[in-house]
Amino acid sequence: MATIHSRTTASGLWPEALAENTEGEERFASYATDNAWKTAPVLQGSTSFEPLPDVKNILVTGGAGFIASWVVRHLTLTYRHAYNVVSFDKLDYCATLNNTRSLDGRPNYSFYLGDLTCPSDVLSCMEKHKIDTVLHFAAQSHVDLSFGNSYSFTRTNVYGTHVLLECATKFGIRRFVHVSTDEVYGEVKEGGDDLVESSILSPTNPYAASKAAAEMLVCSYQASFKLPVIIVRSNNIYGPHQYPEKVIPKFICRLQRGQPVALHGNGSPTRRYLYAGDAADAFDTILHKGRIGQVYNVGSRDEVGNLALCKMLLAAMGLGQDTPEQLRKYVRYTNDRPFNDSRYAVNATKLHQLGWQQRTSLKDGLALTIAWYRRFGEVWWGDISPALEPFPILKDQEHDLGKKRFKQEALKVVGHDRVAFK
Template identity: 60%
Template sequence: MTFDADNACDQLPLWKQSPVFTGTTKFDKLEGTCNILVTGGAGFIASWLVRHLVLQYPEYNVVCLDNLDYCATLNNLKCLQGTTFQFVKGDITVPRDVSSTLEKFAIDTVFHLAALSHVDRSFGGDSFEFTAVNAYGTHVLLECCKSYGKVKKFIHVSTDEVYGEINANDDDLLESAILAPTNPYAASKAAADMLANSYYKSFKMPIVIVRCNNVYGPHQFPEKIIPKFVCLLESGRKCLIHGDGSNTRRYLYAGDAIDALDTILHKGTIGQIYNIGTADEISNLDLCKQLLDCFGYSATQHEAFIQHTQDRPFNDCRYAIDATRLKKLGWAQKTPFDQGIQITVDWYRTFGLTWWGDISDILTAFPVGPLANIRTM
């Protein structure tokens, strides 16, 4: 769903020029739910969730805890000025930040989305940070909530990557599948999942675990493949593809992911795990070609904007999860990939190069394409 914002013009702040994106679901108020904490709320998926909860449910008080690292921006939340929404700058790895927020706002429900999520960075010099934020940060949050003792539902948002890769002919994985992560990012998220489950088992904390396919859409920092490629193409640069580009991923539009989280909040069962999955699967190479189509480039021009580079140390061939359990709660995917990708491309072509400030350092490392002076709309 898109709430109309002011018409774009040069005099308006950037955040006022953008459409305001949310999900589409709306449920009756959940008894006992009043004050909801969303960690990482200035980031991508979490900011979609914050906007959705604030605008769809004015009866809830929504609080965001975020340390505003490089991939977060208050531009994602400024449209909520004048509402009851509260922003707290704080770090989930710092117990006093978490505890003081829980107490001050009398939090009864937690959505935990704060995480480092860029797989490429987890292979490099930042790998310790992934463990610190994703595993230790989750542990801090769980322990603070346990000590606080007033949280009635704790929804821990994870990833399909914790299951590891599966082959082309394998069945979609159920929530009962073993965790077999193959990269440092996925391993840190699997550790967080296990911590969350241990607090449910050991301390009877009201935990729900959610594992989602790749989510895409407006407001995602341009380090992930879709926003990065759109921003590169908008700058007249080439897209670098790991290996031969045959690795596939399943992509779910952010609005559908938020509908799923909303459904789980209002209808999900404590102690349960829910996969949020889609059948929209595409290889990295074909994804790049589809984005080039969105820019108006013909098939004969595609190769001029594609360059292959050395693959990751290990690159899962594919992920695939079964969302039957979630669908039984009434959730359904509403946004076809072709529709969602066009919305996403249109937003990034207008806002992507400036939404997070100067992102030139991300783009200048990529080679310039031969058609750099040709602009298509």
């Protein structure tokens, strides 16, 4: 059984947390060490609401990935006597069961190994667990990869969402929360107003376009089939458990290895960053207080340019960043993306009216994140070297790593659901 002693605190201090497994289960040892998760802090959000009477069995797609695993841990631990949480994941290259292994043995948690693009997998899971609520996080999300591997983004993000919507409609799902991105709005020029939820969608890269297309499907199922949906569009989210292909964990891991970071173009684009614990709180708030048929922006107050972000990381890691010579040691420049939006900016007033507020500053969140990656970055996923390339190009067949691992390793999973391979 797994024993969890505490949760993270709003102040950014880690609790004493320990998860021990005494069941002798084998776990995907080919890509993650067996014991890393046992000494990791069990991180979740801080919100708690009165359980909803019409919610009992929650399906979280992409539950072994970054953001979704934060939500899985939070819902499982916070509502242990109210909700059953089912993590549905195909275990693609950026996912790992280490993200949720601390929950193994809890009676209100289950993991279901399945492919979102396979209707029989989705329906089988819904039927087995009597799902009434869906939180849809599963997606290909690395913008760099979308320029060279766009078909896989369309398949997962658009077709996968279509499959899930069709299954949800057939099964009579009572609440469907679709997780999108602020990138569907497109670029917001410096000095431009923060965009509200009714703003026109104008995506500029293949990833953002696939997420906008998925939103159109979601809206069509709401209109045509009365599926009760809520759409969420968030700024960039960072924190522990994020696969190090994204900018913050990638930079931390490269610097930890003594390697310089690589900035796209001149390093001038800015992004707004939200700590994962605050994001988990936002999704919890929207699940419990959001209105069906509405769209909610999840926005951060912390906007920073890529070069300024590098300097913050160098300072937080005790590396020099005060002189041009020091910067040249740790910062390199590489070719920019074919197109790179200068900034994104959303207005989160609507979510604030539900009671949510950002709690963790970028400085505090980076400190937590750096500490976690120093301890676990090199062991959590196995070999992360390919992810640390400045502008990785992932071959199409490599996106099937999860499916291959699914076939090779699934029989090692003890106590988890098994589904037919497609």
